[in-house]
Amino acid sequence: MTTTQADISREIEAGVGAREQQPRLDYPAYRSSILRHPTKALHPADPEGVELWAPCFGHTDVADAEADLTIQHAGQPQGSRITVSGRVVDGDGRPVSHQLVEIWQANAAGRYAHLRDQHPAPLDPNFSGLGRCLTDADGWYKFTTIQPGPYPWRNHLNAWRPAHIHFSLFGTDFTQRLVTQMYFPGDPLFALDPIFQSVTDPKAREMLIATYEHDLTVPEFSLGYRWDIVLTGSHRTPLDSDLEEPS
Secondary structure: OOOOHHHHHHHHHHHHOOOOOOOOOOOOOOOOHHHHOOOOOOOOOOHHHHHHOOOOOOHHHOOHHHHEOOOOOOOOOOOOEEEEEEEEEOOOOOEOOOOEEEEEEOOOOOOOOOOOOOOOOOOOOOOOOEEEEEOOOOOEEEEEEEOOOOEEOOOOOOOEEOOEEEEEEOOOOHHHOEEEEEEOOOOOOHHHOHHHHOOOOHHHHHOOEOEEOHHHOEOOOEEEEEOOEEOOOOOOOOOOOOOOOOO
């Protein structure tokens, strides 16, 4: 039986129930969450043992140029340039300084530079879609990149992901990694996307959407978007518990 968008819309409506600020681990409209969410008790890990196998970054390991995804190749990438910036704070509004922030995204045509992405959109030889930086003393991060395109992901018939950028942040060690997604204002796909709708609290969903910031807009170069990230507390940014695979 073919699953239609109407079926997904009904499942989204049925799944709202109690409003939750974090994504539901088991959300029927998001098909792969049924198979991928945890079903057994968690096992404690030895943080020191984990760090023996984890990469280690210091201030000298993260170059300033890594925050500009438009200059990583010989030519200019296709698409509209954007500047994305914001603050990383804790639940009390205090800045989280020297935090490692990583991003990855699709290109302007909605294609990831990844072997498993079989979406028949063009690859951009001048865009890898990967960047990272460290927050400054006041918790600010800043990236220059390309506006990503939406893409199909086969969750159901005619399923398309809204344009988004994946964010990964680290705390004081690699056992504290947090992953989330940033969306763009006014996207018509929000109401149709089970991943976005798996955060069932409307106010929490709004925290995933960047705002246009004219002061961040660079004349004749890029549009500016601001997106702040709250790591702890009752109003923390919704986080991914499980990322979708590229189509």
